[in-house]
Amino acid sequence: MALGFLRRHYLVIAITTVLSLVASFALLKILPPTYSADVKIMLGTSKAAVVQPQPPVQDEPPLDMESQIEILKSKSIATAVIDKLNLADDPDFNGKASPLHGAVDAVRRLVSSAPQPNGPSMDDLLDEFQRRMNAFRIGTSTVVEVDFSASDPNRAAMIANAIVKEYFDQQLKAEANEHRTITAWLHDRLQDLGNDATAAERSVNELKSRYNIVSADGRFMDQQQVTELTNRLVAVRTRTASLMTRLNRFDDMLATSNADMTIDRVAAVSDFSPAELSGNVNPPDGLSLSNSNSTLIINSLRQQYLDSAKREYEYSAKYGKDHIAVVNIRATMKSIRQAIVDEVRRLADVAKHDYEESKQQQQEIEKQLAQAVVRSQDTRAAELSLRELETSAKSYRSLYDTFLQRYMGSVQQGSFPIAKARVISTATPPKKKIKPKSIVLMAIGLFGGLALGGGLGLLAEVKDRSFRTTDQVEDRLRLPCLSVVPLLKRGEVDRFTKKATVNAVAKADPDKAEPDSSQRMVSRGPGTCWAASAMPTSRFAESIRSLKVAIDQDPSRTSRKVFGLTSALPNEGKSIIAASLAQLIANSGKRVIVVDCDLRNPSLSAMLAPDAGTGIADIVLGGCQLADAVWTDPVTRLDFLPGMGAAQRDTSDILGNEQMRKLFEQLRAAYDYVIVDLPPLAPVVDARAISALLDSFVLVVEWGRTPAEVVEHALNTAPNVYDALFGVVLNKTNMKALKRYANHFGDYYNHKYYARYGSVMAE
Secondary structure, eight states: OOHHHHHEEEEEEEOOOOOOHHHHHHHHHSOOOBBEEEEEEEOOOOOOOOOOOOOOOOOOOOOHHHHHHHHSSSSHHHHHHHHHHHHHGGGHHSTTSSSSHHHHHHHHHHHSSSSSOOOOHHHHHHHHHHHHHHEEEETTSSEEEEEEESSHHHHHHHHHHHHHHHHHHHHHHHEEEEEEHHHHHHHHHHHHHHOOOOHHHHHHHHHHHHHOOOTTTTEEHHHHHHHHHHHHHHHHHHHHHHHHHHHHHHHHHHHTTTTTTOOHHEEEEEOOOOHHHHHHHHTTTOOOOOTTTHHHHHHHHHHHHHHHHHHHHHHHHHHHOOOOHHHHHHHHHHHHHHHHHHHHOOOOOOOEEEEEHHHHHHHHHHHHHHHHHHHHTTEEEEEEEHHHHHHHHHHHHHHHHHHHHHHHHHHHHHHHHEEEEEEEEEOOOSSSBSSSSSSHHHHHHHHHHHHHHHHHHHHHHOOOOOOSHHHHHHHOOOOOEEEEEEEEHHHHHHHHHHHHHHHHHHHHTTSSSSSGGGBBOOOOOSSGGGHHHHHHHHHHHHHHHHHHHHHHHHTTOOSSOOOOOOSSTTTTSHHHHHHHHHHHHTTTTTOEEEEEEOOOOOOHHHHHTTTOOOHHHHTTTTTSOOHHHHHEETTTTEEEEOOOOTTTOOOHHHTHHHHHHHHHHHHHHHSSSEEEEOTTTTOOOOOHEEEEGGGGGEEEEEETTBHHHHHHHHHEEEEEETTTEEEEEEEEHHHHHHHHHOOOTTTGGOHHHHHHTTOOOOO
């Protein structure tokens, strides 16, 4: 199926493919080349540490790559580059780089009545610039590639570098403006914060002066005084308690009489520490001490007493208790005890004095502490306000220091601006163009031409509703295809028929090269109607013989003398088939007559008997006899009855007349074959009117032109003709094209087979 389609439409496919390739090649020559230069830049490069404010307040937010790419594509950068490079005069932007620009511009001026500007507008320049420019992120990195396309490689590289430079310039300018704005705002804010901090500190000092609030070591003086008095009070109370304890012990000791004071009492006195004996028990600052000699005296007396007690024990054991030495020792011991008691009594008096003095001092400190507490309560509200003011002053001062640091960093950065990007590869003039790609364009031309040719072929297949093969004829009409008559070349046919006519007439009458018109001889001359006899070995003559053989060997009919040739539409060649068939039958020695019954358009009469004045209508209407209207061919001896004499008459009535039936009976008796050239079925009803007088019909269908639906409809409207239809002749067949439609038996029509048997014409 596909192979047959290619065989039928290979010429259209080939022509469209060649034309498409030519158009692609022409486009390669017409379209200007396009070169693309690219620049790679890395975004987000940090500033040098020397200009960074220290320490940074917070980390910088991540760089928005999409926003930076949109900035690169923005109209502001495009406008700046167009102005700086004067791209309005560039051929790529004003359209003069392409040869088609002049034609398109001229057509635009003719179509549009409005006056056209001399050059492209800025909007047009921006659209063209953005169409040629592209910026995109490479993978997930921070590298952005900027591409620009132009017809000149140097110009493409120059514009790409200019885009990046303008991006850097605008970025630096924007940062400078931003730093300038921030610096001005920080300066104003610093002044406000400085004033606020100074005012807060002044308020603190005024409040301290008003309430006489003084602080030392981070504490207020009132609090410090209360603390000191409290500590002194604790110390005095402790000393007072200690003195009272010592006084009580002295009182207990003195409560016993001198006689009763034993060695144990003396030992108890000796248990007092020297400080206790002297009254120096945690003395507060400013208090006088008792006589320190008391300690030495008591200790000395105690030691003497102990020594005497030891000698008394030893002497008592050695000399007896009543020995004078023992008695003396005892008297000494008694005097020592009395001395100790006297000294203790003196110490008790001192202790009592110290106790009363300490108690008085305690009362004085308690009074001072009460007064300090009262003063502290009075200033507590002022202290709260002071703390609030001090907190506010510290906050303002901290903010002032922070903003001062930012201000200094902003001033430094503004004085040393750095773009947050850097170029990692500049644009260089490309060596190869990116478009138009020769291979791609030619491939598009090739496949586009093949597709277009295939589409045209498919469209022709869809629109082709005519008969192309004998199988189509037999399948749709349910009739046998009797013959396939080839299409003749008019010039070659005229040449052969003219030469053959002259030779045939000369043989028939050597003395006269042309027949006498008074004898009603058929007019012979160059033309297709004489091709069968002029070219007897041609494929055309062979196809007519095929029709003759089919008629002669038809087993279904007893009488085959009278048969008519008709068609569905005019100009399908039925008259030529009728004349050619009659010539071959006459050459076989049979008596044959051709009757032109196409009374409305007697084309066969115009070819064979152009000078005829009477015809079949005159015979039927009684105007003349058959012998007076018949014309004879001097070469083949066939007779011809013209279709004349029916002017301004109802031809269907003439053809269906009783006299017509008698005429045909006369023709049956006089001739072996009666070939009737009938009108077409579709436009007129004449063929149906005469159908009862004919034995059978042959339908002539033009190959590749007559729609199958028209033929079917014509036969359906003429059932009497269809019932008597003998078969179909496929006329004016393009034999070379037929082989492309007859997929399985195309070689049947191969001309080389006919040439071996003397065929002189392929078509």
